[in-house]
């Protein structure tokens with residue numbers, strides 16, 4: 001598909017269909033690329049809004065990062081183009097829509113469904129971290145569902161490429177203290193923390209540190225005030241995975257996810273209740 005990358009797209013290349021949703025900077029439309037009949041989602045962003053919110057650099061970084069990622073659980077960004085007033089992102093179309101709407105509808109997910117989503121997310125994050133990319137905004141609103149029910153991470157607006165700044169910044173790592181060297185892992189594990197938070201929200205229908213006031217949520221997070229409700233009933237293996245991802249040492253929680261790959265831990269989570 002290298003041709004698609006070099007091609008300069010224009011609006012005339014697409015038939016525009018129904019609106020799929022609206023974001024802060026514009027709307028997303030179903031669209032069909034005329035030559036290939038390929039169905040895509042066309043995200044239309046207004047330059048004026050992007051300038052007002054000073055997110056132009058963030059958008060360019062999002063496009064740069066997401067266009068180079070190839071993984072079944074990461075929403076593809078095929079390309080972009082822009083005209084006088086708007087920037088257009090050509091995105092993979094996720095036929096079953098937004099995961100947060102599905103979670104609102106079912107209140108919370110079964111362990112099997114939660115484990116399937118967490119395993120896909122973990123694989124996608126291991127892939128991203130392997131490329132020194134961290135997402136930093138893993139939440140239900142940024143997750144979509146493909147036609148076969150598979151989860152897709154979208155919206156890399158907050159992602160960063162952590163290519164070892166430490167070495168480039170100061171030549172050698174030799175004289176850096178542990179917290180400086182460790183911080184590259186530390187950065188990557190913000191996604192691991194969010195995975196634990198997400199797993200909790202999949203199983204209980206609410207995020208673990210929710211509170212009326214922001215200040216209370218903030219305090220609960222920094223105190224890692226993790227409590228499991230009595231209802232719905234959740235297996236101890238699931239609680240174990242959540243607390244290890246949230247409490248565990250960062251390196252340890254990354255180790256866990258490597259096991260997730262053969263589903264060792266998740267099989268115990270998905271044992272029929």
Ligand SMILES: O=C(O)c1cc(-c2cccc(F)c2)nc2ccccc12
Pocket residue numbers: 047048050051056059060063080082087
């Ligand atoms: O008029 C431009 O050159 C322009 C280009 C881009 C842009 C260029 C590549 C990738 C991408 F995602 C966005 N974003 C903008 C945002 C606000 C105002 C102008 C621009």
Ligand SMILES: [Mg+2]
Pocket residue numbers: 141142155157
């Ligand atoms: Mg978003």
